[in-house]
Amino acid sequence: MKLTILGCYAATPRTITNPTSQVLEMNGHMFLIDAGEGTQVQLRRRKLKFQRINHIFISHLHGDHFYGLIGLISTFMLLNRQADLHVYGPKGIKEVILLQLRLSNSFTSYKLYFHELTSKESEIVFEDDKVIVRTIPLDHRVYTNGYLFETKHGERRLRIGAIEDLGIDRCYYQKIKRGGNVTLDDGTVIENKDITYDPEPTERYAFCSDTYYSEAIIPIIKDVNVLYHESTFLDSEEHNTQRTKHCTAKQAAKIAKLANVGTLVLGHYSTRYNDITLFKKEAETVFSGTILNADDGAIFNF
Amino acid sequence: MKLTILGCYAATPRTITNPTSQVLEMNGHMFLIDAGEGTQVQLRRRKLKFQRINHIFISHLHGDHFYGLIGLISTFMLLNRQADLHVYGPKGIKEVILLQLRLSNSFTSYKLYFHELTSKESEIVFEDDKVIVRTIPLDHRVYTNGYLFETKHGERRLRIGAIEDLGIDRCYYQKIKRGGNVTLDDGTVIENKDITYDPEPTERYAFCSDTYYSEAIIPIIKDVNVLYHESTFLDSEEHNTQRTKHCTAKQAAKIAKLANVGTLVLGHYSTRYNDITLFKKEAETVFSGTILNADDGAIFNF
Incomplete structure (x- = not known):
């Protein structure tokens, strides 16, 4: 699997940082996860063939995770896309996208399906013969899900x-x-x-952003190959986590350790920090597995 | 007056071009005109003190003119803005912004006023002791207004x-x-x-994007110092103007000539063209006044 980080910073897009969005390529699929403002430009910048995206997973309806969705949907329309597009996200996402299409008197050239989520339990949201995707209920200020992407056992x-x-x-x-x-x-x-x-082993990628420290997710993400876990703050701002419902790098590392993951990818950094390598340093004091600092444009092959 | 072009291309944002947005500084005001996706990043890139923006004028509800508005409104909130913000635009703009704030459980730290427009006649939408702003009804695929910004006569x-x-x-x-x-x-x-x-002469800036060729606007924009007029196409694509309700550079120049404007600024170029200097060349065959090619990041002092 290949993970391309389009943006991994919190809050507002700036000239040097982008809000959350990633592309996961897994078993022939190209999944888009979250879509902060500017996602379509980031897709072009990384020279991804983004018309291959058929499934978009939105964690929650804070702007830095979905304000770029309507622009991408519109651009697909202008490019005369024909393939179906599926959007997974919290209830309300359909209304906001359709309202904007209606106001601009626009109709997509392709079928646009919304899969609105309301469950507080983990559930399967997508499945085909290659991949299965489940939600990971997270603890944030608004209804939020991470997503667990898992390849299926292939043939012998x-x-x-x-x-x-x-x-x-x-x-x-x-x-x-x-x-x-x-x-x-x-x-x-x-x-x-x-x-x-034996068949190739299954691969599992867990995306967890945004969330307060929550051990409730551990049974769902146990033993995944790769865990992306938000780490908005360094330890010095730990006092901000409860109010904002975010995590520190150390807390992300603790989750990684308890879940026995292979690789931990850190991201969703507060833009107050200039040196993101500090996140990895702090996480290393807790988790001894591989830790990677996500950064805009980074590509990880696992 | 000073005009900063944040974006002047049609349709989709790309790595090298931005959709419509401009900042007009006039008589102490900093007005934002249209706000395509990425506007807040362009404001930062041009190092504008964008917290000074108190009035935002949206021409119409096509995405390349307003998908960046919600992001800017959210960022003002994160920056703990206190000053009132006024948004002028077609009916519907309030619903789409408030829906997104509601879905993210967000409340602005400042008072946010919407001035929704429905009139097909030119009307005054803003006036203080320094500046008056009127709509310029345009002919596009959806309800659209340009805006005429005019300084008031000062003291002797x-x-x-x-x-x-x-x-x-x-x-x-x-x-x-x-x-x-x-x-x-x-x-x-x-x-x-x-x-x-005598007092300083009044200054008038007319923003006209997007529109089909329409001489009906001439009485409103007559003799303005500066006219920004869309020129989506070159002459070779004139056959596309009726369906899309856009203009060619020559048509923009004809409007400039008939309205006896001082300077014509061209923009809203279709992204199919690589050489935007051709727009000026074609316009020059019609209008003998000053013609400027807008480009992203351009600053014009008039």
């Missing part, structure tokens, strides 16, 4: 050498990939495990 | 030398500035015209 992988040595016909390959045994013409049964490797 | 200017030679006391100065004569102690009447100069 053929041991071509062994298969050819046994003279197994190609017509059995699909059956073998699905885990079936093969009976040869002489009645010999070839066990699937002898002619296949 | 004192001829200090003459006044001091006559020994006129300072207590008469306000009366003289307002046009009054002075009677000296010996009964001599000093005519106002002998001790003052």
Whole structure:
């Protein structure tokens, strides 16, 4: 999976920083997660083929996470997009987008589906044969969800050498990939495990922004390969977390440790800080796994 | 007056071009005209003290003219703005802004006033002792107004030398500035015209975007110092103007000529063109006055 950070700063867009938006490429999908103002320009700047985005996941309706959505929807229209577009986000997102389209007397050239969320429990919001996406209920000032993206177990992988040595016909390959045994013409049964490797392991990416420190999410994100967890503040501003319902880098690291994640990606930095490397330094005092500082334009291949 | 072009391209924001937004500084006011996505970042990039903006004029509710408004309103809130903010624009603008504030559970730290427009006739929308602003009804695909900004006649200017030679006391100065004569102690009447100069001439700036070619606006913009008139297309795309309700550079120049304006500023270029100097070249074949190509970041002092 490949994660492109379009923006990872809190509050207002500035000339040097962008509000939250990321592109997750996973198993052939290109998912957009959050869309602060300027997201469409960031997509162009990073030279992403953004017409490939068919699913957009919005965590909550604070401006720095969705004010760029209407612009992207409009631009898709101007580009005469034909493919369906699905938007997942809190109840209200449909009304605000449709109102703006109505006021501009505009109709999308493509089908636009809204999947409005209201549940306070984790739920599956998207699933196909490759990927499954669940919500991660977060604790913020307004109704907010993170999202857990998980690849599905694929087919078993053929041991071509062994298969050819046994003279197994190609017509059995699909059956073998699905885990079936093969009976040869002489009645010999070839066990699937002898002619296949296990499927590629599943990959899981958890996006958690914005949230107050909440151990309630740990069962959902347990053992994920990569966790993006907001870290709005450094430890010196820990007293601001309760009022604003945000986290410090150390708190993000504690969640990563308790959830036993592989890699922790920090982001959603308050724009009061000039040196974002301090977030990683503070998180390292708590979590010994890999920690990465997100920054606008950063690309992570996992 | 000083005009800063924050963006002057049509349709979608890109890495190299911005949608419509301008700042007009006139007689102590800083007016914002239109606010496409990214306007607040452009304000920062041009190092404008944008908290001085108290009046925002939106021409119409197409995204490239107002999707940046909600972000600016939110940022003013985060900056704990206290001064009143007035927004002028088509009916519907209040609903879309308030809906977004409501969904994010946000309340502005300042008083936010909406002045919704519905009239198809030119009307005064703002007036104080320095400036008067009128609408310029335009012909576009949705309800659209340009805006005419006009300084008011100031006071007469004192001829200090003459006044001091006559020994006129300072207590008469306000009366003289307002046009009054002075009677000296010996009964001599000093005519106002002998001790003052005329007031500074009024300045008028007309903003006209977006619009189909329309001579109906000429009586309103007659003789303005500066006319910004949209020129979405070059002559080769004139066939697109009727469907899209836009203009060519030549048509903008024809309006400038018929209205006898001082300077014509072209803008709202379709992003299909790479060389915007062609707009000026084509306009020059029609209008012999000064023609300027607007470009993002351009500053014009008139």
